[in-house]
Amino acid sequence: MTAARPLDVLGTVLRLGLAAVWLVSGVVKLSEPFTTSVAVAAYRVLPDALVTPVALVLPPVEVALGLLLLAGFATRLAAVVGALLVAAFVAGLVQAWARGLAIDCGCFGGGGPVDPDDTRYGLSLLRDLAFLAAAVFLAVRPRTLCALDRRRAATRDDAAHDDAAHDDHDRPVPVDATEEH
């Protein structure tokens, strides 16, 4: 258990980092729906009819993922969905790079066609792969500190057996015990 502690800390850092990434990119995209759809269209993957739907659905989903990760609620689910999303972004970037499209990834708002000299595929890809790695880590090992997931689990344990036979010395105070009954 003590050996797991550093990994808990690492997981927490990754969780909060990813939360920030999703929240920032989601909120910026949400505030610029036109630019977002230009960015989505610039990848030239989706049929025209799907460009606007994706541009409108993506930002709120990103924000929701950010909120879940920030709260540490359903961390594994958020990490898995996020990893799939980032994997899709990576695929989009790779195909755009391979086809020689001159676009900005629009990862954090902006996006769309750019000057051929202004593409930053390598950087965007590296960044996305780092995010992907973090999401996969959390999907495999969603246990982190300061997470609602743990509070609920702790609450449940308390309700089940009111002894102190637990090894969680930093177990948080149950906040939602009434919900369970």
Next chain:
Amino acid sequence: MGQRERERREAAQARLQAAGITPPRTSGGTGRILAIGAVVLVLALATGVYVLWENYRSETAATYAVARDGVVVRAGDQAAPVTVDVYEDYLCPTCKQFENYYASDLTAAVNAKKAKVDYHHIVILDERSTPPGYSTRAANAALCAADAGIFPEYHARLYADQPAEGSAGKSVQELIALGTELKATGDFAGCVTRQANSQAIADATKAAVADPAVSPGGRFGTPTVLVNGVKMDLSNGDWLSRVTG
């Protein structure tokens, strides 16, 4: 790591059992957390779909008058207080997204005589079709559509049916057929066939690039939108409030 974690859990279970404690099944709690998490994600998805539906529903039919002045199509009541200048190329993908997002708001403002819109027919993407020239062909046809009384519908369809960059794009015959479908009046076919405005379109493009109000620093791109002569930043929706008030 997974291996050690499992061993640790098994050992803990054994200790609990030895102490006569039946550990509660945690899967119920996990299941509920998962379900709520999934609901959050689905709600986010639904929000996007709702916005999409609102966008789709708000499509407005044009009821304003249209006049042509050279390669500029003047839409709406010329006494309207706000003037919007729109510079577009019919092959420009961003222009298509612009039309997608803002056409219904602009149409509503023009219908309500709050604004008039001058559509400047310029061409910068002729080389992006194979063979080159779709942009000029489409711009010529759109000007003919203004004469034929079908400009708003024709303009919208040229964007809805926008060819991919690198493809051939609609031929003269196909551009004529589209006008016929939209009930063009007069000699629409003859007008499109003549392509009489190509030179004027090229001249207007040069003039737009040379105009500092339209091309600050000599950088001209499409779509460019001016409201009462001031170039707008289209990256957020704020510019629209200057039109709709």
